Amino acid sequence: MNNLLRTLIYDGQVSLTVANTTEMVKEGMRLHGLSNLSAYVFGKALSAMTYMSACLKGARGEISLSVKSDGTCGEIAVSGNQKLYLRGYIGNTQATGEMNAQNEKDCFGHFGSLTIIRDDGYSRPFVGSCAFPTNGDIDSAFEEYYRVSEQLPTRICTCVELSSDGECVFAGVIAVQPLPFAEQETMEKTWDLPLAEILSSLRESDVETCVKQRFGHTSPVWELRRAVYQCNCSREYLSGVLVSLGEEQMRQIIRDDGAVRVHCHYCNTDYEFTDVDADRMFPKK
Template sequence: MKDYLVKALAFNGEVRAYTVRSTNIVKEAQERHDTWSNASAALGRTLTAATMMGAMLKGEEKLTLKVEGNGPIGHILVDSNAKGEVRGYVQNPHVQTELNKHGKIDVAKAVGTVGTISVVKDIGMREPFTGSVPIVSGELGEDFTYYFAVSEQTPSSVGVGVLVNPDHSILASGGFIIQILPGASEECITQIENRLKTIKPVSKLIEEGLTPEEILYEVLGKEEVKVLETMDVKFQCQCSRERIEGALLSIGKQELELILEEDGEAEVTCHFCNQPYHYSDEQLKELINKL
């Protein structure tokens, strides 16, 4: 099944909702970065959240979501945009801890419980919008929920989940964001809260084969949901040989000559997608001659 995202309204416009199947996105990230279980779950949850947050943007707008905790995986950095494209990496991909008391991957232990969640949105203004909140649990779903409440003043419920196989491959991944809009009735809020208490984890629903639309029906009730749009989503990096060359040129002639003299070649790897770019001695000389 392909990955895709659904935007919807519910309860006659009192609620805005997003849901996504992100299994293939997280699979590609896991394969590119060779992440182990804890890192896969943490990076996958962040990629899933950022994909839905990107769907809240328009046109050429884009955002960066950064998780900086005090856990062993280090920081997580993810970029997304309004076109359904997302990319990201985790600083230390080879992290695996014991399961938590519920027998599940301990994301909080990997991320840490002290640190910050920050979002930078490039929405075409002179200065980007920046919001930052402290980590409240390290499980990430709760942390993204807290971000929306504090930084964007939007009461929300964020559910993100990743199921990882024993061999570190990805079994299922997905998420939802439910946002209460101004003027929503107490009855509407209570109904959603009660449903959220009883539904299965979103990754389990994805594993069972539910579509993003069907997940919204589980959370909000089928009769209440009005689907506005569906869009394909994918792991997509914007790196290219031209961009890497620009980065190499920016370090200056003297530094490039030193690389040529000491190593005779250069290899630059993109942090976001782990794609290597190799430059032979002849190619380095060509770059030096441009300066």
């Protein structure tokens, strides 16, 4: 089912994106076995990156996030592509504490930086980064990134809700970004939008209904899409990487360790390559 909608509101002056990321957060939690607080922080970053992936232009576009901070969560990395396949990991999968504003900051970090590498598939990737804003939360860090690095004032609101037994019952993201020609009055209206409230109406409805109810369906731009949590690793892809390592080195590792073991951090999957694989990868001429 489509879970993401991008459209224009206020006479085409403001871009609006709304996504229900519940299933994606659930999949991330399942793959990584996340504690509630880790799931909360990771889910918010994953949701914000879902929005950023939906903004990619080229057909081969890719975007990745790296968060480094003094927080208890360790490093957070999330990557997404133009197909809206998202994947990621959080260094500390077992952060402890209730989900509240204080613990969100302690876990995500009070001091840190957010780095984005965006490759629209045309030329060289764009690399941008920003320091966390003081007294900010996760959403503010992404807003700061847009302000500092892209010079695009943007409001982002993410939500992750877990039940008492640690199941994700709702997650989503809403983002508004005035286009460069937006009028002052429109900008003010945009900043005043109760984003959290609009997002929470997604609990009971799909993205189309949620947006129609609040803003109507006035723009010809109406992109309904499906975002999923999906890793792009595979045995085939990794075989290709190992071929570039060379036969001699691969055989040596197999002799020393019994197998070449590769771990994918994004989907928490282990791969093993043995002599049988090496025979296949390096056929005798």
